[in-house]
Amino acid sequence: MLAFVLRRVFQSLLVLLVVGLVAFSMFRFVGDPVDNMLGQERTQADIDRLRTQLGLDQPFPVQYFKFLQGAVQGNFGVSYRQGRPVADIIAERAPATLELAAVSGLFAITLGIILGVFTAIRRNGVAANAIMTLSLIGVSLPTFLIGILLIYVFSVELDMLPSFGRGDVVDVGWWSTGFLTKSGLMALILPSITLGLYQMTLIMRLVRSEMLEVLRQDYIRFARARGLRERAVNFRHAIKNTLVPVITVTGLQLGSIIAFAIITETVFQWPGVGLLFINAVQFVDIPVMAAYLMLISVMFVAINLIVDLLYFAIDPRLRVDGRH
Amino acid sequence: MTDPVLSVKNLVVEIPTRRAVLRPVDDVSYDIAPGEILGVVGESGAGKSMTGNAVIGLLDRPAHIAGGEIWLKGKRIDNLRADQMRKVRGKEIGMIFQDPLTSLNPLLRIGDQLEETILEHLPVSRAEARKRALQALEEVGIPAAAERLGSYPHEFSGGMRQRVVIALALCAEPSLVIADEPTTALDVSVQAQIIALLKRLCRERGTSVILVTHDMGVIAEAADRVAVMYAGRLAELGPVEQVLNAPRHPYTDGLVGSMPMASAGKERLRQIPGSMPRLGSLPDGCAFHPRCPKADAECRQNPGPTLDATGGRAACWFPVSQEVSA
Numbered sequence: 080m081l082a083f084v085l086r087r088v089f090q091s092l093l094v095l096l097v098v099g100l101v102a103f104s105m106f107r108f109v110g111d112p113v114d115n116m117l118g119q120e121r122t123q124a125d126i127d128r129l130r131t132q133l134g135l136d137q138p139f140p141v142q143y144f145k146f147l148q149g150a151v152q153g154n155f156g157v158s159y160r161q162g163r164p165v166a167d168i169i170a171e172r173a174p175a176t177l178e179l180a181a182v183s184g185l186f187a188i189t190l191g192i193i194l195g196v197f198t199a200i201r202r203n204g205v206a207a208n209a210i211m212t213l214s215l216i217g218v219s220l221p222t223f224l225i226g227i228l229l230i231y232v233f234s235v236e237l238d239m240l241p242s243f244g245r246g247d248v249v250d251v252g253w254w255s256t257g258f259l260t261k262s263g264l265m266a267l268i269l270p271s272i273t274l275g276l277y278q279m280t281l282i283m284r285l286v287r288s289e290m291l292e293v294l295r296q297d298y299i300r301f302a303r304a305r306g307l308r309e310r311a312v313n314f315r316h317a318i319k320n321t322l323v324p325v326i327t328v329t330g331l332q333l334g335s336i337i338a339f340a341i342i343t344e345t346v347f348q349w350p351g352v353g354l355l356f357i358n359a360v361q362f363v364d365i366p367v368m369a370a371y372l373m374l375i376s377v378m379f380v381a382i383n384l385i386v387d388l389l390y391f392a393i394d395p396r397l398r399v400d401g402r403h
Numbered sequence: 404m405t406d407p408v409l410s411v412k413n414l415v416v417e418i419p420t421r422r423a424v425l426r427p428v429d430d431v432s433y434d435i436a437p438g439e440i441l442g443v444v445g446e447s448g449a450g451k452s453m454t455g456n457a458v459i460g461l462l463d464r465p466a467h468i469a470g471g472e473i474w475l476k477g478k479r480i481d482n483l484r485a486d487q488m489r490k491v492r493g494k495e496i497g498m499i500f501q502d503p504l505t506s507l508n509p510l511l512r513i514g515d516q517l518e519e520t521i522l523e524h525l526p527v528s529r530a531e532a533r534k535r536a537l538q539a540l541e542e543v544g545i546p547a548a549a550e551r552l553g554s555y556p557h558e559f560s561g562g563m564r565q566r567v568v569i570a571l572a573l574c575a576e577p578s579l580v581i582a583d584e585p586t587t588a589l590d591v592s593v594q595a596q597i598i599a600l601l602k603r604l605c606r607e608r609g610t611s612v613i614l615v616t617h618d619m620g621v622i623a624e625a626a627d628r629v630a631v632m633y634a635g636r637l638a639e640l641g642p643v644e645q646v647l648n649a650p651r652h653p654y655t656d657g658l659v660g661s662m663p664m665a666s667a668g669k670e671r672l673r674q675i676p677g678s679m680p681r682l683g684s685l686p687d688g689c690a691f692h693p694r695c696p697k698a699d700a701e702c703r704q705n706p707g708p709t710l711d712a713t714g715g716r717a718a719c720w721f722p723v724s725q726e727v728s729a
Binding site for chain 1: 461489490492498511520523557572575
């Protein structure tokens with residue numbers, strides 16, 4: 080078990096190293112930040128001075144090595160646009176994105192599993208069929224369109240919920256949270272649904288098909304033949320067996336919730352790292368982009384690691400070197 | 404004969420399909436006395452398992468009971484509501500499936516699976532249920548049962564898992580167990596042990612058994628009486644020595660004749676020409692007539708005479724006489 084974890088951590092570090100290289104080298108071809116930073120009235124001397132200052136005159140491997148060296152210490156350099164350390168900017172923006180991702184992830188998982196199980200158990204019912212049909216909308220509509228539709232209905236027409244921003248936030252230490260104020264919570268609703276809807280329908284459809292598969296298994300028949308209640312058969316015997324593949328996909332989906340937050344944050348002008356990234360791209364703010372990419376890959380790798388560990392918790396067959 | 408534990412009367416199971424209504428079980432009747440082991444043999448698709456599933460109320464839709472009655476200890480059970488039937492399953496009728504590898508939930512400890520069954524049917528405390536679970540494992544011959552309660556199914560071998568399945572089927576002390584091919588998926592060396600175990604446990608408790616199998620050897624070893632099924636109908640029903648030694652129905656005769664015997668020489672085994680017709684295309688008259696050496700006009704028009712529940716007769720117009728089968 081410990082050996083497995085160590086091996087996975089080592090593999091994860093390798094993945095991060097490669098992602099760092101790709102990210103860093105890709106951004107070298109995005110454009111020249113010096114153009115943007117100096118404006119129209121510039122001389123070649125200005126350009127050279129700034130290049131030296133930013134270290135852009137050094138050979139590529141040296142730049143990458145310096146980038147890695149800094150990254151390990153949490154130092155991603157200074158934003159070209161804002162002139163402040165990237166780590167500070169991201170730390171300031173991260174709570175907004177993480178809270179949004181957490182709420183929409185929770186929404187997607189809870190509702191996805193509940194509806195998935197429901198549509199599997201009542202697979203011929205009217206309600207289940209209606210939900211399945213509606214779920215096609217969630218799967219096929221693009222995120223930004225859902226966001227705009229929700230804004231139109233709930234902000235413009237009904238005037239119930241705010242259409243942009245985080246509302247009032249409260250600082251808890253360095254973390255700014257929207258969970259503690261009414262306007263903060265209200266502001267979370269629409270973006271969370273927008274961000275989570277696709278994942279929710281995906282999880283629901285997956286849970287449903289897995290559950291139908293599991294319900295056909297012999298051990299479910301045997302559980303029925305032993306006279307167990309339907310509730311025990313469905314929720315004790317079937318659900319647990321459904322979860323293993325569901326966790327895999329859900330884990331990856333949670334990663335993409337954070338990654339997809341870019342679109343939702345743009346639609347709702349949500350002050351998170353996604354919006355930060357979009358602005359950074361427009362300005363060729365390489366340190367910010369590189370840091371964002373690293374951050375996202377760290378999250379993906381961490382989620383994958385957690386998913387692998389969850390398998391162990393759920394499926395005893397994987398605990399080869401078990402506890403007895 | 405005392406009152407039967409189970410009495411199946413003119414049972415008909417139908418599966419409506421787009422083209423026609425299939426009858427995997429057609430007019431089947433039998434009784435089982437307390438403690439009796441009734442073997443049910445036949446080829447795949449003859450309706451053996453379907454009859455068992457109908458008795459325990461676990462037919463997969465769209466299959467359903469379309470006629471006849473099922474009586475358990477003087478109570479009619481084929482028309483019970485789903486929640487009442489659930490209380491019969493496990494408590495009154497236990498069931499053992501073919502494949503022990505797939506009939507245990509891989510993610511639950513076997514102790515927990517035993518306990519949940521006991522708690523569902525018997526009015527006992529959790530501690531008492533734990534004790535009974537342990538006892539059930541010991542009775543089926545699991546070594547170090549106390550430790551094994553905490554094990555998961557994948558930690559057992561096939562034969563051991565089938566023992567666990569038997570413990571699960573018997574733990575609420577049902578009066579009837581339906582064993583659906585309990586040894587088919589097992590190693591030959593383990594088969595005899597499992598059959599012997601099942602036989603011993605049921606003898607001790609006076610539990611009746613419906614032993615569904617296509618293995619005549621298992622029948623010969625374990626059953627008191629045997630029912631031979633062909634294409635959904637009972638072909639022959641009688642005490643096991645009579646049926647095996649002096650089969651009356653030409654189909655049974657064919658089956659018995661195709662059993663490999665240690666005493667026989669090296670000549671080829673006999674076989675029944677052709678194969679069982681599919682349910683959608685049953686011939687008129689007796690379903691066996693196209694393969695039957697003795698069939699004539701009568702057989703092509705009328706199905707064999709229906710068997711009564713206790714009789715040792717064959718559903719055949721021209722039963723094989725004992726001289727011919729010898």
